Amino acid sequence: MVREPLIRLEGVCFGYDPARPVLDHATLTLAAGERVALVGDNGSGKTTLLHLVVGLLKPAAGTVWAFGRERRIERDFTEVRARAGLLFQDPDDQLFCPTVLEDVAFGPLNLGRRPAEARAIAEATLADLGLGDFGARITHRLSGGEKRLVTLATVLAMQPDVLLLDEPTVGLDERSLRRLTELLEARPQAMLIVSHDGAFRERLATRVASLREGRINDACP
Amino acid sequence: MNAGDSAEGWAAGDVRFRMLSDTTLDPRTRLLAAVAFAIVVTALHDRAALAVALAMAAAAVLVAGVPARMLLRRVLALDGLMLVVLATLPFTVPGEPLASVAGLSASREGLGQAMAIAVKANAVLLMLLALLSRVLAPALGHALGRLGAPPALVHLLLFTVRYLDVLTAELARLRRAMTARGFRPRTDRHTWRSLGWLVGMLMVRSFERAERVLAAMKCRGFDGRFRSLDDDTRLAAADAVFGCGAIVLLTGLLWLEAGW
Numbered sequence: 001m002v003r004e005p006l007i008r009l010e011g012v013c014f015g016y017d018p019a020r021p022v023l024d025h026a027t028l029t030l031a032a033g034e035r036v037a038l039v040g041d042n043g044s045g046k047t048t049l050l051h052l053v054v055g056l057l058k059p060a061a062g063t064v065w066a067f068g069r070e071r072r073i074e075r076d077f078t079e080v081r082a083r084a085g086l087l088f089q090d091p092d093d094q095l096f097c098p099t100v101l102e103d104v105a106f107g108p109l110n111l112g113r114r115p116a117e118a119r120a121i122a123e124a125t126l127a128d129l130g131l132g133d134f135g136a137r138i139t140h141r142l143s144g145g146e147k148r149l150v151t152l153a154t155v156l157a158m159q160p161d162v163l164l165l166d167e168p169t170v171g172l173d174e175r176s177l178r179r180l181t182e183l184l185e186a187r188p189q190a191m192l193i194v195s196h197d198g199a200f201r202e203r204l205a206t207r208v209a210s211l212r213e214g215r216i217n218d219a220c221p
Numbered sequence: 222m223n224a225g226d227s228a229e230g231w232a233a234g235d236v237r238f239r240m241l242s243d244t245t246l247d248p249r250t251r252l253l254a255a256v257a258f259a260i261v262v263t264a265l266h267d268r269a270a271l272a273v274a275l276a277m278a279a280a281a282v283l284v285a286g287v288p289a290r291m292l293l294r295r296v297l298a299l300d301g302l303m304l305v306v307l308a309t310l311p312f313t314v315p316g317e318p319l320a321s322v323a324g325l326s327a328s329r330e331g332l333g334q335a336m337a338i339a340v341k342a343n344a345v346l347l348m349l350l351a352l353l354s355r356v357l358a359p360a361l362g363h364a365l366g367r368l369g370a371p372p373a374l375v376h377l378l379l380f381t382v383r384y385l386d387v388l389t390a391e392l393a394r395l396r397r398a399m400t401a402r403g404f405r406p407r408t409d410r411h412t413w414r415s416l417g418w419l420v421g422m423l424m425v426r427s428f429e430r431a432e433r434v435l436a437a438m439k440c441r442g443f444d445g446r447f448r449s450l451d452d453d454t455r456l457a458a459a460d461a462v463f464g465c466g467a468i469v470l471l472t473g474l475l476w477l478e479a480g481w
Binding site: 090092 | 450
């Protein structure tokens with residue numbers, strides 16, 4: 001069975017410093033229903049790769065395909081960002097509104113929802129994650145684990161088809177980790193997961209791709 | 222967690238958040254009224270009019286129930302400055318001599334002007350506290366935006382509120398790391414250089430943080446315009462009544478100023 005890939009990076013090259021390329025003709029495919037774990041050493045370009053998918057960085061060479069189209073310019077990526085939700089490493093980068101409800105509603109509002117609709121979506125998303133009473137909480141006063149779950153809510157509120165998770169388990173205690181794992185397991189979205197946590201990968205991933213010296217060794221072409 | 226003194230009234234404390242839901246007036250109404258009051262009071266010269274304005278502001282503070290501690294702290298901070306004005310202006314404004322200290326003479330005109338400035342400043346401060354001290358900074362930011370303030374300023378206000386704590390924590394972390402390696406501030410080259418690096422590092426980190434925040438916002442569809450859940454709240458009857466009342470009172474002040 002050949003599935004139409006949701007996302008495909010093809011021969012992508014990228015380097016912050018031209019003398020030391022981070023990605024060197026890297027190729028990776030993510031299809032519907034897959035949960036791909038991306039592994040590699042510190043600084044091997046895992047975060048860079050996620051940022052290339054949503055167009056926060058642009059490749060020096062190679063192509064980014066997403067949702068049936070090649071994506072080149074900033075405007076192409078507006079749709080990609082709405083359909084591929086990126087969870088950042090540091091929740092403090094992602095939560096910038098004063099209250100949780102406002103933060104979760106930020107994405108839907110940007111997608112053109114009316115305030116009343118956005119509020120309803122935000123409340124439903126929070127309830128779905130078991131955070132129903134979090135709406136009025138102040139974002140910078142949440143605990144680390146709470147911040148992580150709320151950032152997940154902010155991404156899910158945009159109803160994405162794909163989740164891009166950048167070290168989602170860092171700094172979580174046992175209970176928060178278990179909760180996050182269960183929540184993610186129950187999600188239908190395809191996922192690209194960057195994590196150093198072996199047990200977490202084991203539990204979630206359907207496939208592992210490893211990034212080494214700028215290239216990706218993908219178990220499946 | 223304590224947000225620190227400078228952030229008091231800005232930090233969105235849980236208690237304050239609850240207070241906000243009790244308030245009936247739209248932040249935009251409060252802002253406009255406060256600005257109008259400030260403009261009118263600044264233009265006044267007549268002593269009776271100034272006295273009435275100060276009385277109005279004091280009454281507003283009582284009605285609004287501004288916490289006594291906050292009131293006292295703000296008023297003292299302002300009046301410390303006003304004492305300087307009161308002490309210096311009479312000596313620098315020419316006019317009918319009133320008294321002389323160490324060969325310098327104080328003028329009646331100077332004293333009058335200094336008093337007027339002190340009364341105006343206090344009246345405006347009291348009215349600002351009465352109208353705006355219970356509005357959360359984010360709500361204030363959105364209100365400014367909806368009143369047509371430049372988006373850049375509104376964003377600056379909103380982000381300052383959100384990231385003040387993060388930056389303070391970052392600074393504290395760096396300071397602790399320095400202390401842990403035996404750093405004690407002295408007045409020598411090593412100290413100045415180390416403090417310079419501390420400030421520099423804080424700026425670099427803030428800049429990088431800002432880039433990451435912007436990236437995260439773009440990922441959620443941010444296109445330069447801040448949308449808010451309050452974007453479709455409408456002004457209510459209370460705002461209309463309050464607005465009309467404010468216009469009547471301010472016109473009254475100007476009428477007093479014009480000399481009946």
